[in-house]
Each structure stands twice: as C-alpha cells, then as structure tokens.
Amino acid sequence: xxxxxxxxxxxxxxxxxxxxxxxxxxxxxxxxxxxxxxxxxxxxxxxxxxxxxxxxxxxxxxxxxxxxxxxxxxxxxxxxxxxxxxxxxxxxxxxxxxxxxxxxxxxxxxxxxxxxxxxxxxxxxxxxxxxxxxxxxxxxxxxxxxxxxxxxxxxxxxxxxxxxxxxxxxxxxxxxxxxxxxxxxxxxxxxxxxxxxxxxxxxxxxxxxxxxxxxxxxxxxxxxxxxxxxxxxxxxxxxxx
Numbered sequence: 001x002x003x004x005x006x007x008x009x010x011x012x013x014x015x016x017x018x019x020x021x022x023x024x025x026x027x028x029x030x031x032x033x034x035x036x037x038x039x040x041x042x043x044x045x046x047x048x049x050x051x052x053x054x055x056x057x058x059x060x061x062x063x064x065x066x067x068x069x070x071x072x073x074x075x076x077x078x079x080x081x082x083x084x085x086x087x088x089x090x091x092x093x094x095x096x097x098x099x100x101x102x103x104x105x106x107x108x109x110x111x112x113x114x115x116x117x118x119x120x121x122x123x124x125x126x127x128x129x130x131x132x133x134x135x136x137x138x139x140x141x142x143x144x145x146x147x148x149x150x151x152x153x154x155x156x157x158x159x160x161x162x163x164x165x166x167x168x169x170x171x172x173x174x175x176x177x178x179x180x181x182x183x184x185x186x187x188x189x190x191x192x193x194x195x196x197x198x199x200x201x202x203x204x205x206x207x208x209x210x211x212x213x214x215x216x217x218x219x220x221x222x223x224x225x226x227x228x229x230x231x232x233x234x235x236x237x238x239x240x241x
Contacts, residue, residue, distance in 0.1 A: 052078075185210040 046053035046069050054067035066074040074080030076087035092103070095112035104114040151158065171177030173192075174184035185192035195206040207215045214221040 183208075 044053050048069050050069055052063075052066055053069050054065065055063050056065040057063040062076060063074070063078060064076070066078055066080065068074070068080060072080040072083055072085065074085050074087070077085055092111075092113070095103075097113045098115075100116070101113040102116055103111050105111045169177035169179065170181050172181075172183040174182045183193045190209060191207050192210050193206070193208040194204060196204040204215065205217060212222065
C-alpha cells in the first residue's frame with residue numbers, strides 16, 4: 001500500500017483457484033481502464049436517487065444502452081418512458097422476415113413475422129350504421145339489391161345501368177307526387193316531359209311543354225285562348241278553350 005498524489009491505490013493479487021470466488025463492494029465509483037471480462041453474473045444495485053443503474057456507451061453524452069432505476073431500458077436515449085424505448089429503427093431478423101410482412105403475436109405475446117391476410121368479405125347489411133357512410137368518391141359495385149328510403153344526389157346525377165322498379169309513386173321534380181308518375185317543371189322550362197327514340201326533334205314521340213302544349217308525333221294539343229298559328233305541313237292541331 002502506498003500514497004501517491006493523494007490517491008489510494010491498492011494492488012490486490014489473487015491466485016485463481018478452482019472453487020474460489022472474490023466478492024467486493026463499491027461504495028462510490030469503480031473505474032476500469034481496459035477490457036473487463038466477467039466469468040459469472042453481475043448484480044448492480046443502484047440507489048433510487050440515481051437516474052441510471054447501467055450506462056453503456058463510448059461517451060457521457062448519449063448512451064448505447066441505458067437502464068434507469070425505474071426499470072426502463074433505453075437504446076440511444078437517456079429518458080426511456082416505457083419498459084423498452086429505442087431511439088431509431090428496430091431490425092428483427094428472427095421469425096421468418098420478408099418484404100411486406102407484419103409483426104404479429106400469439107396469445108402468449110410471442111412475436112413473429114407474418115403475411116397480411118386478405119380481408120374477408122363483409123356483409124354490410126348486417127351493420128347498423130350510427131353515422132353517414134362516406135365512400136370518399138369510391139364506388140359501391142357488385143350490388144344485388146339496394147332498398148333505400150330516399151336518395152339524394154349531390155353530383156351530376158344517378159346513372160342506372162339496369163332496370164328500376166318503383167313500388168310507390170315516382171316524382172320528377174315533385175317531392176310529393178300526386179300520381180304514380182308526377183313530372184313537375186319548376187321553374188318552368190321548355191318541356192316537362194319528352195318521350196323519344198333519340199335526341200333529334202323528329203324522333204320525339206310525346207312531348208309536353210310547361211305551357212300546356214302536348215305533341216304526339218304530328219298531333220298538337222294546345223290549351224290557349226287564341227287561335228294557334230298555321231300548323232306545319234303534316235300536323236294537326238286541337239285547341240281546347
């Protein structure tokens with residue numbers, strides 16, 4: 001034992017013998033300048049007043065491995081707020097990894113890589129909606145039958161590529177149809193109803209204007225108080241006063 005620069009240095013030479021062990025307690029700090037090999041387990045008990053019970057790093061700035069006295073483990077962080085917090089990406093090479101796979105767990109919590117299963121078909125009719133179904137501009141396709149109480153179109157309209165069957169009354173422009181088919185032109189337009197085989201004027205079979213003029217091919221029925229102008233060639237007029 002010698003006193004050198006007010007630092008007490010002990011040199012302890014221990015002869016390694018089978019069945020023998022050395023136990024020592026560090027009251028303040030233990031600094032080892034060099035590689036250290038532990039051939040047995042090591043128990044570290046730190047006071048709760050300390051922030052860490054283990055700090056492993058090449059500097060005093062950011063630890064590679066940090067174990068707090070609260071039992072949280074941090075990798076690359078000095079303030080883990082969970083049992084394990086990693087500041088960076090995590091790479092898991094076990095459990096059959098592969099592109100596009102996701103990490104799943106079994107009932108015991110054991111994680112492994114797995115393939116995302118295709119979503120099963122969902123019977124939407126068995127759901128009771130509690131809010132508006134918003135399709136975000138996507139379509140609903142392959143529908144057999146849809147039963148609705150009302151349909152409101154906020155776009156360019158509703159297009160049907162098959163038959164439409166109406167059990168009650170159908171109102172076109174009329175919210176309360178007074179007949180099986182009630183076409184109401186409001187505000188008034190040129191025609192309230194046109195039945196035709198095409199878009200050309202000569203293809204009109206039946207047209208009813210909002211002013212009360214009915215055209216059935218070349219037969220014109222008009223409700224007016226004055227005489228109509230001379231009918232065109234091939235037309236017949238009926239005036240009702």
